[in-house]
Each structure stands twice: as structure tokens, then as C-alpha cells.
Amino acid sequence: MPDAVLVDGFHALKHALRFGADVRVAISSDKGSALALADELADDLTVRISDLVTEVPAQIFRDLVPRVHPTQVAALAVRPRRRANLDHLSRLPRSAPVVVLDNPRNLGNVGAVVRLAAGFGATGVVTTGDMDPWHPSVVRAGAGLHYATAVERLPLEDLPPGPLYALDPEGEDIRSVVLPDDALLAFGSERHGISPEVRERATKLVALPMRPQVSSYNLATSVAMALFHWGGPPPPAQSGQDDAPSSRTVM
Ligand SMILES: C[S@@+](CC[C@H](N)C(=O)[O-])C[C@H]1O[C@@H](n2cnc3c(N)ncnc32)[C@H](O)[C@@H]1O
Incomplete structure (x- = not known):
């Protein structure tokens, strides 16, 4: 299968399916538990998961999947086309920022950022440097939410258009800055x-509130604070009907 992505764990499979991934094969060494989880957490998907998942013996599962997820579910999905993601990332006008990770080093951090970007409805996540943001450990940490946003690696000179707000403890206090919807929000390496290069190109350096003698926050928590400051998706409508979780709810 060309450009296959390992979707590791029940929650990753749930999100991948909800956000339109082309899942070609899924296995579990305990299909009964997977279906019980589906009933509990994703009853919109119980039938699909039941049709899709093939039960295999535990030893075969361990042979096929490098690091067995506690939910004992794994799948292979098609990686979205790079061209489609790049078109999405560069399209203007933009209604939500693009998160830029400038040469990140920690796979878990990048996954956590993808999860945040998906939850906040950011336009996407762009990484610079040599790490593949679709590395299996990143997809695992992102809980399959790569399919809910656009994730690509790009050279710095090819960043999507838009004003570049670089998050840095030396910048202007974020509480006095409005982050526009078309912003690129850039974060440095751990x-x-x-x-x-990013500092040089930045429209503005922006700082998160932090008391003296603390040098910095973790990368993913910094992204969380900046996206929260930007705003995120509109609040759910106040009518009783809209209180029900929608099929695009990120759980
Ligand atoms: C772990 S920090 C990097 C620490 C690094 N030693 C340094 O000198 O900046 C990772 C990234 O999170 C963001 N960050 C962390 N704390 C921040 C703060 N107080 N204000 C703005 N950005 C912050 C920045 O983008 C930073 O480059």
C-alpha cells in the first residue's frame, strides 16, 4: 500500500475514521474489547469498526505491531496527498492559524501539537527540519488527529503566506496582542x-506570561496557550439540540 500510515490504538482508529481516513486494514488481538470500547466511546462507528477489524492471535499482533497499544488495535491508512495538504495550508483567506514548529525534536510533542491543532480547528501544522511529522510515534501521540487537520513538513522558505507570530519569552506580552486568523504561529525547538531565521522573518515576537526565573514552558503547552489566546472554534450554540456531541467531536 503506497504511503501507508500506522494508526496505532483504538482512539487513533476512531479519530482517523471520523475524519475521513482511507483505512485499508485493521487488526486486533481482542476484537470484543475493541467493540466494547466502540459502544462506550464511539457508537457512531461500532458497525464500521466491527466490519473493518479482523481478530488475529496475540502473538501475530505482537509480530506485526512494533509497540502494542494497550487497546490492542492497529490499522493501516493512506497518508493524505501532500499536494492537497499544501493547497489547504496556503489557501487565502484563512479562517484559523497555521501552527509552525521550527525544527522540533520530540516526537511526542509534535503529536500533542497535532492533537491541539485539530481540537482548536487550526488550519494545520507545518514542521521545519528533518523530523517526519507523520512518523508512527507522532501519529500515535496525535491520537489519529492528523486526519482532522493538514500536517506537512516544509523548508522554511516555503512556509504558507501570512503574518508570522513567533512565540518567544523575549517577545511582547501575548495579552496585549490579537492573533489574527491568518497568522502563522511559530514555536521554537525544545x-x-x-x-x-524565524526570528528574522517574524512580524512580531510574542511572549506567554511567565514569572521571573522560569526560563520556558514545554513546546506543546506553549502551543496550547497560544491557540487558546487566539480563540478556537466558536462555542456550541445554546440550544438543547446542539448539546449532543457531533460526529466531529474530538474525544
Ligand atoms: C521548550 S521551549 C524552548 C526553550 C529554549 N531553551 C529557548 O531557549 O527558547 C520551546 C518553545 O516553546 C515556546 N515557549 C516556551 N515558553 C515560552 C514563553 N514563556 N513565551 C513564549 N514562548 C514560549 C517558544 O516558542 C519556545 O521556542
């Missing part, structure tokens, strides 16, 4: 922070 070890080195924002690169000189």
Missing part, C-alpha cells in the same frame, strides 16, 4: 528555541 533545546534551542526559535531559530535566527
Whole structure:
């Protein structure tokens, strides 16, 4: 299968299916438990998961999947076309920011950021540097939510258009800054922070509130605070009808 993505764990499979992934094969060493989870957490998907998942013996599951997820579910899905993601990321006008991770090093952080971007309805996540943001450990940490946003790696010079707000403890206090919908929100690497190239290109450097003597926050928590400051999706309508979780709810 060309460009296959390992979707690891029940929650990742649930999200991948909800957000339109082309899942070609799914296995479990305990299909009964997978279906019980579906009943409990995703009854919109019970029938699909039942049709899709093939039960295999535990030893075969362990042989096929490098790191067995506690839910004992794994699937292979088609990676979205890069061209389609790039078109989405560069389309203007943009109604939600693009998160830019400048040479991130930690796979778990990148997955957590994809999850945040999906939850907040960001336009997408762009990484620079050599890490593949579709690495299986990133997809696992992102709980399959790569399919709910656009995730691509790009050279710095090819970033999508838009004003670049670089998050850095030396910047202007974020509480006095309005982050526009078409912003690129850039975050530095865990070890080195924002690169000189991004700093140079930034429209504005923006700081998160932090008391003296604390040097920085974790990368993913910084993205969470910045996206929260930007705003996120509109609040649910106040009518009783809209209180029910929709099929696009991120759980
Ligand atoms: C773990 S920090 C990087 C720490 C790095 N040692 C440095 O010198 O910047 C990762 C990224 O999170 C963001 N960040 C962390 N704390 C921040 C703060 N107080 N204000 C703005 N951005 C922050 C920045 O984008 C930073 O580059």
C-alpha cells in the first residue's frame, strides 16, 4: 500500500475514521474489547469498526505491531496527498492559524501539537527540519488527529503566506496582542528555541506570561496557550439540540 500510515490504538482508529481516513486494514488481538470500547466511546462507528477489524492471535499482533497499544488495535491508512495538504495550508483567506514548529525534536510533542491543532480547528501544522511529522510515534501521540487537520513538513522558505507570530519569552506580552486568523504561529525547538531565521522573518515576537526565573514552558503547552489566546472554534450554540456531541467531536 503506497504511503501507508500506522494508526496505532483504538482512539487513533476512531479519530482517523471520523475524519475521513482511507483505512485499508485493521487488526486486533481482542476484537470484543475493541467493540466494547466502540459502544462506550464511539457508537457512531461500532458497525464500521466491527466490519473493518479482523481478530488475529496475540502473538501475530505482537509480530506485526512494533509497540502494542494497550487497546490492542492497529490499522493501516493512506497518508493524505501532500499536494492537497499544501493547497489547504496556503489557501487565502484563512479562517484559523497555521501552527509552525521550527525544527522540533520530540516526537511526542509534535503529536500533542497535532492533537491541539485539530481540537482548536487550526488550519494545520507545518514542521521545519528533518523530523517526519507523520512518523508512527507522532501519529500515535496525535491520537489519529492528523486526519482532522493538514500536517506537512516544509523548508522554511516555503512556509504558507501570512503574518508570522513567533512565540518567544523575549517577545511582547501575548495579552496585549490579537492573533489574527491568518497568522502563522511559530514555536521554537525544545533545546534551542526559535531559530535566527524565524526570528528574522517574524512580524512580531510574542511572549506567554511567565514569572521571573522560569526560563520556558514545554513546546506543546506553549502551543496550547497560544491557540487558546487566539480563540478556537466558536462555542456550541445554546440550544438543547446542539448539546449532543457531533460526529466531529474530538474525544
Ligand atoms: C521548550 S521551549 C524552548 C526553550 C529554549 N531553551 C529557548 O531557549 O527558547 C520551546 C518553545 O516553546 C515556546 N515557549 C516556551 N515558553 C515560552 C514563553 N514563556 N513565551 C513564549 N514562548 C514560549 C517558544 O516558542 C519556545 O521556542
